[in-house]
Amino acid sequence: MAIQLPGGLDTPALVVDSDVLDRNISRMAERSRSGGFALRPHAKTHKCIQIADRQLQVGAFGLSVATIGEAEVFARNGVDDLFIAYPLWLDAGKVQRIRRLADEVSLRVGVESIEGAQRLGEALRGSARPVEVLIEIDSGAHRTGVRPHAAALVGKTVADAGLDVVGVFTFPGHGYGHDTQARERAARDEERVLAEAAQELRSLGFNMRVISGGSTPTVGQWRQGAVNELRPGVYVFNDATQLAMGVCSPDDLALAAAATVISTPAADRFVLDVGSKTLGSDRSPWVTGHGYLPGFPQAMVSGLWEHHAVVGLPDGVRGPRLGSVIAVVPNHVCTPVNLADELVVVRGGEVIDHWPVAARGANT
Template identity: 65%
Template sequence: MRLPEGLTTPALLVDIAALEGNIARMQEAAAAGGFALRPHAKAHKCLQIARRQLRAGAQGLTVATLAEAEVFADAGCEDLFVATPMWVDEAKGRRLRRLAEHAALRLAVDSAEGARRLGQELGSAAGAVEVLVEVDCGIRRTGVAPSGAGRLAREARAAGLPVVGAFTFPGHGYAHDPGARERAARDEERVLGEAVRSLRDAGVESPVVSGGSTPTAGAWRPGIVNELRPGVYVFNDATQQAIGTCSVGDLALAAAATVISVPAPDRFVLDVGSKVLGADRSPWVAGRGFLPQYPDAVITGLWEHHAVVRPARGNEAPAPGTVLAVVPNHVCTAVNLADELLVVRDGVPVDRWPVAARGANS
């Protein structure tokens, strides 16, 4: 990423050429495999990016929270899947009923109790939403065993909820070993195949079968899965680059940071910290972020407003005042900390995009 001159740092920058290339490649890969693409918007939280994904051919958007769904629905995104099972109280029930009036809404369930509560709070609006049963394919987070999908579907239907299929998240594909991503994709297929059989035994025919993630994108193959929900691919990040799911040229987002101190030959300090990059560590990244201009340097320490960097042995530290790009370990948390993204093309600022769903976590 070429950095503009005269930047006030720190700032989050988006390379629009890399971004649009990432969107196009993922859409083409999904189409070639016969998959519907429903990208996860929690990675970018940005209306301008969502619209680009939809124009490229995405069927709709995935979101993590009800608040994210409200932001994108208010902006005209009409097909949304909230991929986190919710415990719906009265206030969330009111919000869901309003949201269902303005968008085609798909919701997640992974327990009979949650389904009954959802049906109770939706009331007469329950028939206006669709429900997917979440199954666990190995990440051991939320989700029922695949053999229990049909039983949960019956419970959900008894609560007045139309069940249209199942979904999972192969999050255990985040590994440096390329074989792990292949195994996660096959786990996803196996578990969803079992869930589909269980759903069909319960009378759910021609179901939506939804999976996919950015790390497992290269392992997709036509078959049981008919919808995919990758998210990070729009930007990629230091973790994706480290595990080999993208190249340096595919990194579309970075924080611009200035060298503010060179206190010793073995370290220099940048004016960017956890309040910009996020605090995520990564078992696959050597430090607390990646510097494309100094790929062998390591960010050894991260404070709220400081990043301490160790240059590679034999390399000199950059001079104070030098502006560098820092790619976050986990792009989703970095974006959620920013008010806006500075959009650049060939090193020239061309736009500013608000992070419209920043902090929309409830």
């Protein structure tokens, strides 16, 4: 069932259906458990303590984060096992912060370059608790990460810098695509390159305990045995991109922006009080428009300004009344969450809580 908006909302607001959220969280935990994978969800999607607690309660072993800032927020709020799944480049300010974190929590960090490994080693020299390192491998997204054959040299540098190499990780970002087979291919790519890299590192004597992959689109594509840890993020809420790819159904959409119809200038369009400052402006080539309207699935958000969304209607389809409040599911949910102070939590169309986006803007 589409997210039910409560009355009296001050729009625009990000609304989360707690039943759908809990179902998404439990389903992923169950999938991971039954597949034999450790689940370490990526918390950059929600940046929210209450959601992290739910993930950890139903079986996540720890969280993945993208920045030291996100790690600091979750550490302050009691999460004691964190993986910064990002190849940090440590300048003077970040050195102090990573040292503090390393003293407070069980910390894993991603590394993908010799210089990055050396800087990390220097930063953490003499720290009270050992920090574990995962070497990042490029499985086809061509973002960060080394090719598998280069993992050994980076691993050796990490070890020479006095740090503990415990595994490899990759982000199969090329699994995002209109072609449904892209997901399966990306999952096979990550399994192959992670296995190759792990083998290179094992041959140097490293004990490869963590083989970490995964993203929301590759959910369900993983085979047992190759990867032993998963890091999906978007699955908690899902979004219009996951819907367009067929990764989720409309019933799995847990978050929408509540927006007021502020103008009905013509029969074929209306205007909402949400823009890029609420929805973000991410738009993949295979997504139609700037968001999905569960109440008006034939409509298209054809124009997005900072504070306006213009929605086009096909012939014969009636739009909402001026002043009514409707739901808009963002294209990519991580960006709007990072733009919001809080999430309005609803169940059965009633507001039950307000959750601060605690790590909002913690992007350094």
